[in-house]
Amino acid sequence: MGTIKPYETAAGPRYRARYRKPDNTQTDKRGFKTKKEAQLFLASVEVSKARGEYFDPKDAMQTxxxxxxxxxxxxxxxxxxxxxxxxxxxxxxxxxxxxxxxxxxxxxxxxxxxxxxxxxxxxxxxxxxxxxxxxxxxxxxxxxxxxxxxxxxxxxxxxDGRIPSNPAQKATNLPRKVSMKPRRYLTHAEVFRFASFAPDFTREVQLVVLSYTGIRWGESVGLRVRDVNFLRRRLQIAQTATEVEGVLHVGPPKSWEERGVPLPDFLLDPLSKLCTGKGPNDLVFAGPGGGFMMRPDTSEGRASWFLTALRRAELDRLTPHDLKHTAASLAVSAGANVKALQRMLGHKSAAMTLDTYADLFDDDLDSVATRLDEHAAASNVGKVWAHAPQRGSRSA
The missing domain is CATH 1.10.150 (DNA polymerase; domain 1)
Structure with a gap:
């Protein structure tokens, strides 16, 4: 199991425990005040090795x-x-x-x-x-x-076996994330009023596409002509151009998976005009010189074409991501179910969609009660039961 050897120090006698690690190399631990302490330590080492829980104290000294x-x-x-x-x-x-x-x-x-x-x-x-x-x-x-x-x-x-447990894993006082900002959903009329104040046709169409498809800003910026399927009325989201600390990074969508997003008929003609004369690899919403369009700065107190259009449309401050919420709202009001909305927005699961937009489905609860009432009334059972004489406890 190991050996214990005494040695002298200025503070008095101490004991050193020598033992072998799981890799069969020898090590020791010094400083035990009594032989019993050293024995208990060696016993704990043997138990931890048998359970596969051994860790080298020296490894725990890494910072x-x-x-x-x-x-x-x-x-x-x-x-x-x-x-x-x-x-x-x-x-x-x-x-x-x-x-x-x-x-x-x-x-x-x-x-x-x-x-x-x-x-x-x-x-x-x-x-x-x-x-x-x-x-x-x-x-x-x-x-x-x-x-x-x-x-x-x-x-x-x-x-890696450097420490026996993670001291940061079960902190009891982590703060809760509570959003103080109410979610803002634009109406159909507000979307088109906002878009009408965009500085050019490209960005006007882009704002409407964001508001009706729910694609992310980076996904719209990365959209190429080949990704627009006019026959099937679909946008194929195959890449995103995301700005990180002033640098654009082009890569796969957020979920790492391509997805198809439905297009309303009224968007086909404006998108066709933007794609006319371009090659399949050209950007639909191109910036100056045909390159990627940079995300507008929507921070409080900043100036950008996006904020200017909002101000002229007499709308409260929004961000491009808020237009994704608007798309969800308009889709739900049009009768979209949760699964379709999940695929449209690129969420990992329908549960995530429900958690994010639970407030949009409140009306569904009312409609469920109404439909249940209609079916019960149609069978006449519910009406008879509701108007039956007062029911007391049944005798055994």
Whole structure:
């Protein structure tokens, strides 16, 4: 099981336990005050080896800063640039300044929860803020993402057997994401009024397409002439052009899968005019010189053609993504079912569509009750039952 040897220190006698790791290499641990402590330690090592739960304490001395870059590289390899960029920012701004020099074996769940509180109250050490400063409280999304990065690094260390558990995995004080912004759905009339104030025909058609198909801004920007099927009235969403930190990245759609999106008849003629004279690989909604169109800046207080059109149409501030919500609303009002809406919007599941747009289906609950009432009345059973004499308890 191992050997125990005493040795002398200035503070008195101590014991050293020598044992073999699962790979059969020998190691030791020093500093036990009694022989019994050393024996209990050796016993725990044997049990952990038998269960396949052994971890080398020396491995736990690696820091978060040692393991973070490799974890990020793997994420960069597997994620799209738009998904990877927020993780890289969370690591650089929040995780590395706090935990970079901390050995992974010394991180305790309580310390992680203290960090969550500090982030939420604006008192956490970050790349932009020192420990003696008080800054702006971080949003729930920022806090959850930062904790997720730390947890991901520690989970990988746990799988490698460097630590026995992930101290960031079950934090009890993570904030909840609560949207304070009410979702805005444009009406048919508002869509066309908004589009009429676009600076040119290309962007006018683009706004209407966004509002009636639910495709994302990047998907509209990446749309090529060959992707418009006029006979079947379909847009084939095969790629997206997503702007990340001022750089456009062209790749597959968000779900990694192509999908077909239905086109209303009234959009066929305007799209045909935009495609006339272009080759199959040319962009439908091309920017200057035929290149990709950049996303308009819709931040508060900024100036862009998108915000100017909204202002002239006397509409509240929206973002291009809000037009996806409008498309969902118009589709539901036209009678689209959840499964069709899921495919149209490119959601992973119908459950995700329902969770996102539950408010749009409230009227369905009323219609269900109405139809049940109609069927019960047609059979005459419900009416007879409702007007039956008062029912008391039945005798046995």
């Amino acid at each position: 978060v800063g040692d393991l973070g870059p490799s974890w990020l590289e793997n994420k960069q390899h597997s994620l799209k640039p738009s998904s990877y960029a927020p993780l890289a920012t969370a690591w650089r701004v929040y995780v590395e300044p706090k935990w970079g020099s901390t050995p992974i074996g010394r991180i305790r769940p309580s310390a992680v929860e203290d960090w969550i509180r500090e982030l939420s109250t604006g008192r956490a050490v970050t790349a932009r803020q020192r420990s003696n400063q008080s800054g702006k409280p971080k949003s729930a999304s920022v806090v959850i993402r930062a904790v997720g990065v730390l947890s991901g690094i520690l989970e990988r260390a746990k799988r």
